Amino acid sequence: MVDTGHLSLHVPEPAVRPGGQPDFSNVKIARAGAVPRPNVDAAAEDIRDLAYSIIRVLSRDGEAVGPWADLLSDDDLRTGLRHMMTLRAFDSRMLMAQRQGKTSFYMQHLGEEAVSCAFRKALNKGDMNFPTYRQAGLLIADDYPMVEMMNQIYSNESDPLRGRQLPIMYSSKEHGFFTISGNLATQYVQAVGWAMASAIKNDSRIAAAWIGDGSTAESDFHSALVFASTYRAPVILNVVNNQWAISTFQGIARGGSGTFAARGLGFGIPALRVDGNDYLAVHAVACWAAERARRNLGPTLIEYVTYRVGAHSTSDDPSAYRPKTESEAWPLGDPVLRLKKHLILRGLWSEERHVQAEAEITDEVIAAQRKAEEHGTMHAGGRPSVRDIFDGVYAEMPPHLRRQRQKAGY
Numbered sequence: 001m002v003d004t005g006h007l008s009l010h011v012p013e014p015a016v017r018p019g020g021q022p023d024f025s026n027v028k029i030a031r032a033g034a035v036p037r038p039n040v041d042a043a044a045e046d047i048r049d050l051a052y053s054i055i056r057v058l059s060r061d062g063e064a065v066g067p068w069a070d071l072l073s074d075d076d077l078r079t080g081l082r083h084m085m086t087l088r089a090f091d092s093r094m095l096m097a098q099r100q101g102k103t104s105f106y107m108q109h110l111g112e113e114a115v116s117c118a119f120r121k122a123l124n125k126g127d128m129n130f131p132t133y134r135q136a137g138l139l140i141a142d143d144y145p146m147v148e149m150m151n152q153i154y155s156n157e158s159d160p161l162r163g164r165q166l167p168i169m170y171s172s173k174e175h176g177f178f179t180i181s182g183n184l185a186t187q188y189v190q191a192v193g194w195a196m197a198s199a200i201k202n203d204s205r206i207a208a209a210w211i212g213d214g215s216t217a218e219s220d221f222h223s224a225l226v227f228a229s230t231y232r233a234p235v236i237l238n239v240v241n242n243q244w245a246i247s248t249f250q251g252i253a254r255g256g257s258g259t260f261a262a263r264g265l266g267f268g269i270p271a272l273r274v275d276g277n278d279y280l281a282v283h284a285v286a287c288w289a290a291e292r293a294r295r296n297l298g299p300t301l302i303e304y305v306t307y308r309v310g311a312h313s314t315s316d317d318p319s320a321y322r323p324k325t326e327s328e329a330w331p332l333g334d335p336v337l338r339l340k341k342h343l344i345l346r347g348l349w350s351e352e353r354h355v356q357a358e359a360e361i362t363d364e365v366i367a368a369q370r371k372a373e374e375h376g377t378m379h380a381g382g383r384p385s386v387r388d389i390f391d392g393v394y395a396e397m398p399p400h401l402r403r404q405r406q407k408a409g410y
């Protein structure tokens with residue numbers, strides 16, 4: 001045995017630092033249409049390659065090609081574009097509202113709109129998402145009222161969560177959107193548990209777990225995979241690889257596994273890697289995984305390859321840790337522009353209609369904002385009652401809390 005006496009740790013470094021030339025040569029991109037579409041009952045070991053490639057439908061020219069194309073109608077596609085544009089407009093107004101002091105905090109989806117918007121369309125009513133803070137498209141694409149989202153962001157008197165959650169941590173049982181937890185990765189075990197419960201009850205509803213690249217380093221992620229694998233839980237295990245976890249590049253959490261999708265293989269879970277900026281590909285892959293779950297074939301792990309174009313949150317400044325022009329160099333493009341191009345190519349859309357739709361959507365968002373602001377913002381107008389702090393946790397309030405509530409005057 002060789003003993004050099006000079007051990008050292010390997011600490012992965014991002015390819016470029018601020019001031020450098022953006023470089024995505026590490027992102028190996030398969031040609032659109034090149035990756036096969038296996039049967040949904042394929043075994044994980046028979047489709048290993050799919051965890052290392054990237055499933056894509058939209059070509060550079062905007063055509064939908066290959067075996068993962070052709071699931072959506074013309075109307076579905078136009079609606080999908082509208083959802084992504086709405087999420088983008090919503091983000092832009094709420095970022096502004098945060099700068100105006102109307103809320104303390106906001107997190108945007110810029111560049112990642114296709115992931116949550118297209119995924120939602122693969123689920124049925126009654127299915128349950130366990131999202132992170134970057135999947136508001138699940139609500140938008142399910143027609144959850146924007147006013148309710150804004151009421152939550154403002155923590156105003158109409159906030160459905162009564163001021164008890166950080167802004168953007170929505171919750172809606174009816175819309176299949178489980179309460180967001182600020183403690184990353186907890187939702188992964190919850191999703192698998194919920195899916196197991198659904199199977200135990202012989203129900204037909206499935207669950208979707210959501211996590212970011214960075215948070216897969218948490219042990220909850222791995223525990224969830226063990227249970228999903230052992231009990232073949234009807235769950236879709238989503239990993240959104242947007243290249244960054246605040247200031248930490250994805251190479252840290254990924255470690256030596258090559259891709260995040262490959263994590264599934266060690267657990268015997270079929271794993272797919274998909275172009276997260278391709279609305280059609282995301283939808284097709286999500287449908288494949290949903291069908292597996294519904295047919296009781298067990299879990300699927302999906303890695304969405306995308307890029308976080310904006311700052312992590314309103315408390316972050318990415319110029320401190322990545323080149324300012326990095327997003328322009330991102331090779332998978334912009335999800336809104338790519339779907340727009342596809343629709344125009346097929347004669348279903350035009351530049352004029354796009355401009356008009358943008359104006360209509362902005363009006364809708366502003367109208368929702370006005371309505372929400374009638375019920376107050378962070379510093380002005382109506383707010384939830386202090387009494388609400390004490391409600392909604394215990395079915396029967398314990399004596400010490402009752403005493404605290406009395407002390408507070410409620």
Ligand SMILES: Cc1ncc(C[n+]2csc(CCOP(=O)(O)OP(=O)(O)O)c2C)c(N)n1
Binds near residue numbers: 132183213242244246
């Ligand atoms: C258990 C836990 N650790 C750390 C944090 C602080 N934190 C909030 S977001 C974040 C980065 C998460 O990155 P990623 O999982 O890639 O998701 P993304 O923000 O890119 O969507 C961190 C470290 C937290 N909220 N919870």
Ligand SMILES: [Mg+2]
Binds near residue numbers: 212214240243246
């Ligand atoms: Mg991330």
